[in-house]
Amino acid sequence: MNRIERRFAACREHGRKALIPYITGGDPQPDATVPLLQTLVEGGADILEIGIPFSDPMADGQVIQAACERALVHHVNIRRILEMVREFRTDDVHTPVVLMGYLNPIEQMGYAAFAQEAVAAGVDGILCVDLPPEESQFFVEMLQENQLDPIWLIAPTTQAERIRRICEVARGFVYYVSLKGVTGADSLSVSDVAVHVANIRAATRLPVGVGFGIRDAAAAGRIAGVADAVVVGSALVAQIEAHQSEPEVMYAVVREFIADMRRAMDAAAVETALGGER
Amino acid sequence: MSSKVSINYGEFPDAGGHFGRYGGRFVPELLMAPLEELAEAYARYREDPRFLAELEADLVHYVGRPSPLYYAQRWSEQLGGARIYLKREDLNHTGAHKINNTMGQALLAARMGKTRLVAETGAGQHGVATATVAARLGLECVIYMGAADVQRQSVNVYRMRLLGAKVIAVEAGTRTLKDALNEAFRDWAANVDDTFYIIGTVAGPHPYPAMVRDFQTVIGHEARRQILEREGRLPDALVACVGGGSNAMGLFHPFLADAGVRLYGVEAGGEGLAGGRHAAPLATGRPGVLHGNRTYLMEDADGQILPTHSISAGLDYPGVGPEHAWLKDVGRAEYVDATDQEALAAFHALTRAEGIMPALESAHALACADRLAREMTPDQIIVANLSGRGDKDINTVAALEGMEL
Numbered sequence: 001m002n003r004i005e006r007r008f009a010a011c012r013e014h015g016r017k018a019l020i021p022y023i024t025g026g027d028p029q030p031d032a033t034v035p036l037l038q039t040l041v042e043g044g045a046d047i048l049e050i051g052i053p054f055s056d057p058m059a060d061g062q063v064i065q066a067a068c069e070r071a072l073v074h075h076v077n078i079r080r081i082l083e084m085v086r087e088f089r090t091d092d093v094h095t096p097v098v099l100m101g102y103l104n105p106i107e108q109m110g111y112a113a114f115a116q117e118a119v120a121a122g123v124d125g126i127l128c129v130d131l132p133p134e135e136s137q138f139f140v141e142m143l144q145e146n147q148l149d150p151i152w153l154i155a156p157t158t159q160a161e162r163i164r165r166i167c168e169v170a171r172g173f174v175y176y177v178s179l180k181g182v183t184g185a186d187s188l189s190v191s192d193v194a195v196h197v198a199n200i201r202a203a204t205r206l207p208v209g210v211g212f213g214i215r216d217a218a219a220a221g222r223i224a225g226v227a228d229a230v231v232v233g234s235a236l237v238a239q240i241e242a243h244q245s246e247p248e249v250m251y252a253v254v255r256e257f258i259a260d261m262r263r264a265m266d267a268a269a270v271e272t273a274l275g276g277e278r
Numbered sequence: 279m280s281s282k283v284s285i286n287y288g289e290f291p292d293a294g295g296h297f298g299r300y301g302g303r304f305v306p307e308l309l310m311a312p313l314e315e316l317a318e319a320y321a322r323y324r325e326d327p328r329f330l331a332e333l334e335a336d337l338v339h340y341v342g343r344p345s346p347l348y349y350a351q352r353w354s355e356q357l358g359g360a361r362i363y364l365k366r367e368d369l370n371h372t373g374a375h376k377i378n379n380t381m382g383q384a385l386l387a388a389r390m391g392k393t394r395l396v397a398e399t400g401a402g403q404h405g406v407a408t409a410t411v412a413a414r415l416g417l418e419c420v421i422y423m424g425a426a427d428v429q430r431q432s433v434n435v436y437r438m439r440l441l442g443a444k445v446i447a448v449e450a451g452t453r454t455l456k457d458a459l460n461e462a463f464r465d466w467a468a469n470v471d472d473t474f475y476i477i478g479t480v481a482g483p484h485p486y487p488a489m490v491r492d493f494q495t496v497i498g499h500e501a502r503r504q505i506l507e508r509e510g511r512l513p514d515a516l517v518a519c520v521g522g523g524s525n526a527m528g529l530f531h532p533f534l535a536d537a538g539v540r541l542y543g544v545e546a547g548g549e550g551l552a553g554g555r556h557a558a559p560l561a562t563g564r565p566g567v568l569h570g571n572r573t574y575l576m577e578d579a580d581g582q583i584l585p586t587h588s589i590s591a592g593l594d595y596p597g598v599g600p601e602h603a604w605l606k607d608v609g610r611a612e613y614v615d616a617t618d619q620e621a622l623a624a625f626h627a628l629t630r631a632e633g634i635m636p637a638l639e640s641a642h643a644l645a646c647a648d649r650l651a652r653e654m655t656p657d658q659i660i661v662a663n664l665s666g667r668g669d670k671d672i673n674t675v676a677a678l679e680g681m682e683l
């Protein structure tokens with residue numbers, strides 16, 4: 001069992017849903033990333049998602065594009081992010097780490113070098129936003145050779161047959177994009193999400209995470225009622241942006257933001273369990 | 279070249295949109311289904327006689343095709359070499375080749391039941407062409423334009439607004455064309471149900487590079503017929519500027535199998551290739567993935583896209599259509615550059631010699647034609663694509679010469 005499987009197994013055992021915060025590596029500046037990751041774990045995160053900054057993040061909204069730009073001022077590249085993961089791993093060998101990024105920086109580093117160095121640094125999964133399964137054969141082989149989980153997105157527009165094909169190559173968990181739009185958009189219907197998650201569950205036994213458009217604890221709680229994991233990105237990155245000039249405040253706000261979500265998700269889990277008994 | 283003559287250019291791209299190693303479809307999962315829907319609709323309508331007849335009628339009566347192939351005799355004689363013919367895309371309605379493509383895509387959008395058009399624009403020509411067909415078809419229209427381009431192409435911004443389009447200035451990134459593309463993709467992702475994204479050049483995810491090429495090949499088909507009528511033979515060389523590469527591909531494609539016709543694509547050399555302030559990915563870049571396709575890109579060692587520079591907003595783009603990347607690698611087309619200064623000189627030269635004021639984009643092709651012609655003889659023929667007219671650029675030219683209008 002790898003770290004991602006172990007974590008989902010542990011969550012299941014404790015009747016808890018996984019909380020997966022996303023931050024952009026190197027935002028607001030490189031020294032902040034490791035303390036932020038530690039803060040997220042303290043706040044109750046189960047899996048950490050680190051964005052590799054890219055100059056043209058077309059699947060992301062303005063909040064994450066701005067985060068990429070802040071990181072790129074410091075020339076944060078993949079190797080720098082892997083150093084951050086290595087440093088994080090000196091204190092935490094259990095929390096899974098997923099890198100999320102765009103293909104071009106990975107391709108310029110080279111698939112093989114990327115996969116080898118990522119696993120050596122302690123990364124567990126890779127989500128490449130603009131690489132569909134059709135173009136990914138060699139990339140996936142490289143990840144699998146290095147025991148890295150390829151994480152795939154499934155969208156509201158993805159049809160049943162395609163969901164099946166994506167789930168065949170997916171490992172770790174699958175990530176359902178809960179709305180039409182980019183990260184940071186703001187309309188979210190829980191009942192729609194529930195229908196789609198059910199369709200995905202018909203195609204795979206992997207855990208299903210849901211992200212895009214989850215802005216606060218209340219939404220996290222509602223989504224926790226229908227998914228195995230809740231991903232929060234833009235709303236968290238917006239907090240980092242708002243408090244970037246006062247690091248101590250920033251860490252405190254981030255910890256509380258995640259802890260709030262944790263509490264809401266745990267409360268929802270208790271309710272679901274009680275509901276199940278009734 | 280001799281080992282490559284067996285390539286059947288008509289077979290490209292493959293079903294996945296690949297031109298050799300280039301092209302493809304690299305987009306977030308959300309856009310995979312809409313792209314497939316588009317590819318299917320396009321495959322159906324490109325063979326549909328009623329669709330083709332409607333497009334043809336619009337090209338004749340609305341766009342004003344065929345565009346003339348004009349022999350620039352006085353300019354040619356001044357240069358003292360090859361005879362230069364100009365394909366007058368500047369005479370199209372809205373003043374550039376862009377409308378050949380927007381007309382086709384907008385008719386397709388209407389047939390697909392889409393009610394809202396979005397587009398990116400650099401110089402504003404594609405934005406104006408999109409806003410124009412949107413007005414004609416009664417469709418809602420939103421144009422994304424880099425904030426830097428909004429400033430330097432203010433006349434076109436006003437034209438789009440007059441046509442009823444909403445123009446959104448993009449402040450992210452380098453505030454130019456590439457950022458406008460990012461924003462247009464985001465809009466499409468958020469509004470896939472009712473929205474059609476009209477990409478303005480032969481780039482983007484499959485099927486855009488092939489579809490835009492097909493709509494633009496009207497340029498090359500006409501030019502081929504016209505030069506055969508006028509001269510009884512094919513030209514020795516074709517020359518076109520390359521931003522994303524749509525006017526060049528539209529001219530080149532019907533001549534790809536004619537091995538005797540040399541093809542020259544002209545990138546923006548900006549302040550010169552050495553200093554990095556240019557927009558010449560084919561000359562200086564490496565293959566990578568941006569905006570849905572694999573192609574040559576201007577990027578740094580970490581794979582971050584580099585800022586570009588050109589005097590002409592329409593060439594100010596760090597990528598290039600994947601079919602050009604492939605034609606470069608197989609050696610069928612040659613890619614050269616013209617600097618800001620050379621383009622400016624050609625702008626003035628044509629204006630004074632022929633009374634035709636070219637767009638600064640097209641002036642890059644003319645600068646190359648000038649160089650080529652001088653090394654050729656009067657029995658040789660060059661066809662240069664005059665992709666657009668220069669009215670939109672007179673503020674830029676005046677400012678460079680220290681004048682404020």
Ligand SMILES: Cc1ncc(COP(=O)(O)O)c(C=O)c1O
Nearest residue numbers: 403479521522523524525592666
């Ligand atoms: C007149 C004109 N020519 C050329 C271009 C460059 O585009 P492409 O390389 O796709 O022809 C533009 C783009 O705005 C343009 O307006």
